Amino acid sequence: MENLDYNNESGSNPKRTRIEVDVANLPTDPGLRIKICNYHPNERDQIRRHYLQNKPCQPVDHDFPQSQFGKTKRRFNLVWFKDYPSWLEHSITKDAAYCLFCYLFRPDTGDQGGGDSFVTEGFRNWKKKEKLQNHVGDHNSAHNIAQRKCEALLNQRQSIQTVINKQSDVEKREYRTRLNASMDCICFLLRQGLAFRGHDESKDSNNQGNFLELLRFLANHNEEIDKAVLENAPENHQMTSPDIQKEIANAAAVETINAIIKDIGDSLFAIIVDESRDMSTKEQMAIALRYVDKLGHVNERFLGITHVNNTSAVTLKSAIEEVFNKHSLSISRLRGQGYDGASNMRDNPSAYYVYCFAHQLQLTLVAVAKNHIQIATFFNLVAKVFNIVGASCKRHDILREKRNAEVIEALKNNEISTGRGLNQEMSLKRPGNTRWSSHYGALVNIIHMFSSVIDVIETIIEDGLDSDQRAEANILIGLLQTFEFVFDLHLMKGVLGKSNELSQALQRKDQDIVNAMKLVDISKQRLQEVSAFCAKNNIDVPDMDDFYQPRPRRKAQNMKNSHHYQVELFYTFSALKGIGQLAEKMVEMKKNVSYPLVYSLVTLALILPVATATVERAFSAMNIIKNRLRNRIGDQWMNDCLVTYIEKDIFKTIECEEIMQRFQNMKNRRGQLSKIS
Incomplete structure (x- = not known):
């Protein structure tokens, strides 16, 4: 977006084209934001709501760098997020602290509360924690005034528009029924990956599209819904417009991603990245995360798709960092990166790179055979x-x-x-x-x-x-x-x-690299058809420091007796099949608490990506969502449809009320929701 100062006092009023803000792609990192006054006045409240709904940028799993203060090195303290959870933010790019409330509503009061330290410049004096409390100040401080404005903004019942158009309880109930019906239809279509729009959505059209047809079907089978939707709804408040459809889909996608991020928690994770052109020949980059959840299960979750101008290392890295900032993910928790031949991304010495084994296998077999x-x-x-x-x-x-x-x-x-x-x-x-x-x-x-x-x-x-x-x-x-x-x-x-x-x-999502290597060995043995036989040996009590000699003797392995009897036999007696079940068993028996380092090693092995199947499937889904007849679908609209379609198992667990409240708080709505009966 063009950086326009709409509050300039020079007396000039240049005619400039207003650029619509893509709220979904606003920078998350507070150090990268422009001043709120630089946005168009008609868009500021929507931007404020977006930031308030997404909570302060608090990268709790980030490895904060140290800075020199005299003879002592200090850094941002993670505990401060718990002390000031509602407003304190941290910028990874600038290693500075910011105040969300003051960024959104801080009045021009000079140096009160630290001036611009917590708004534009950022606070970096880590040795003086008291400055944070000084910033909050007393009841009438600039910070507390800004906080009250934020709370009032989210309380739509106190808005001027709501007061002017005060609704009765009946109207509120009808609005909830109308919104709930539209949301049910949209959520159903999102899970099925079906198109919404028709060629002609007018009242007398025979091709209104899946959404309106489904809403009409729902109304025909539910008397309460029929009284509140379509022709029985106010003409200018039917909750069926294309913008309403997109906003509901976006709310559903955001809640789905939030559920995934919450499931990851502070766990280590790996990313799987691939690029492909969509139907309109735009280069799209898909990102999936691989992690071990709190129950010890291996998961691969689709995080989203983003348009990139080219596939150079700099562009892809920048896009990945933007996605990380958007979802408050710290690259310090990254322990693996999987790319389908994207060798130009080998620029992070602290990460492991595992190419798609399935692709390598296919290419190798064909090349060798030919x-x-x-x-x-x-x-x-x-x-x-x-x-x-x-x-x-x-x-x-x-x-x-x-x-x-x-x-x-x-x-x-x-x-x-x-x-x-x-x-x-x-x-x-x-x-x-x-x-x-x-x-x-x-x-x-x-x-x-x-x-x-x-x-x-x-x-x-x-x-x-x-x-x-x-x-x-x-x-x-x-x-x-x-x-x-x-x-x-x-x-x-x-x-x-x-x-x-x-x-x-x-290609299984829960496949781990250790088991994958075992499968490779088994396949090699099947292809080579090699069998080894040996004479039986007398049973002796082995020295645990000697190398294990299996009976009957087969190809020797660099494994000590201690490893065999303490690890391999542990798998057998516990009826475990691989380290995936070992992680689950450790969590079940709370051994992950007793042996945290062992559990960390197990999870590190589990999160290393084996194949890029998840992002490959995302591109298959992309061809369903953005097909020849829907080749003009926007990037954000396509991303929201993909997230809810691919991660439908997570999407199904999201309460409808959560999606409804997020939708309601996106902007000032004409209708107000009644309380849940």
Whole structure:
């Protein structure tokens, strides 16, 4: 936003274009904010409400730096947040303290209460805590006057507009019913990822959109709602406008994110980041957090999506820092970063970088396999099958008909069994080098549909459009009907099938890096088909400092007897499967309190990201929310829809009243909510 001083006293009144403020993207860090007087007067109250609703910026898990004061080093004391919870803020960028109340409403009273120290310049004199209490002052201090103005702003019942348009209890109840109905419809659509708007939302339109149609359906089945919504509501207060829809969705998304941030608490976490273009070719960066909650469960939660102008390291880092500041997350709690090949982000020496194992596995398998000339030739033939058989809708229909006829014939001959989920309609799956398990899926479908594919190619040989097309099909069918091709087909299907289980396991949200490495070892053993045998040894009492020798002897590991008997056997006796269950068991038995360092090590291993599956799924959801018909949806609107759609399990736990109160406090509303009966 342009920095405009609307309170200048120079006498000049330049005509300037008013720039609408994007409230959702206002800077959270108090050191980065502009003066409240620099905003347009008509927007100041909305901005004030935004900051008051989001509470003071208090990065409680930040590692505050030390500053030199004479011979002593001092820093901001975390306890001060507890002493002054309602107004004290801290800027990570400037390492300074600020007052939220004074920033929003401080009158011009000179140096009273510290002047601009807690508003624009920031307070840094950490050795004098008494300055904080001096800033608060007495009852009539500038700080307390500002605080009372903040409280009055949030109390809409005392606003001038409310006094002028004083409502009866009946009107308040109708307003609550109307708002609640709109909110229920919007929340339902958000969870389903459905579109809201129609092409024409006028009263007589047959294409009003999902929201209005759902609201009308709800009214038709509830007499109380029917009396308060749509045609029975005041014409200029129906709570159905596009702005109302977006504000309710934003309130729902904010409450969902707040629930996630609360669940994280002061835990360590890792971030998973990826970038992709949306339907309107805008570069979008998705961020997810991986952490261990208070019960010891591993979680990956989608935090949001943000538009970036480019994918350079500086731009991405700046966008990540802005997201962290927005949600009061401290980078000092960051212990892992997962990127899908974004090597330009390797600029934080204190963090571990784990690339997406599933992507690496897919790329490695394809690259290694194609190094063999016979296998490379085989995959080229597979590509030609897809290009020729899948070249037109007509050929797709022929393939489908041939496959259906084949299934019916097999059922008649009792060659295949019937049952729920069996014999589903199939099609050829085109493989992609960066799509997980796509090569395996492609080969499986070719095997199941082999005879149907041959039939389609024979049809092309007979009815092709020209001689070149018929000749190409004739060459291809000759290559497919050879022992070499069929052998390579089944060989690669078996090899990729063994690794496919690993790929699927790596994409689980609760997968941990220790278990992932074990799965890699198991897959290697299955692929290599190696077995080790050994003669039995006499049972001796082992020295705990000696290296453990397993019986029967297999490949030696750098593991001492003490580790085997105290750690590995602990897993067995406790019926634990990996460190994920170990963390849960420690919390259940309160061992995380008795052995905090051990629990910290376990959680550190658990939060290291294994795959970028969560953000990949976010991009799949983005293509649902922002599709070809909705390619003009704004970034904030899309982000709110994505958060509530992807994290619907968290969204479902949010009380409707919480969303309603946040919506109500976004700005001065014409309607006032009645008390909950």
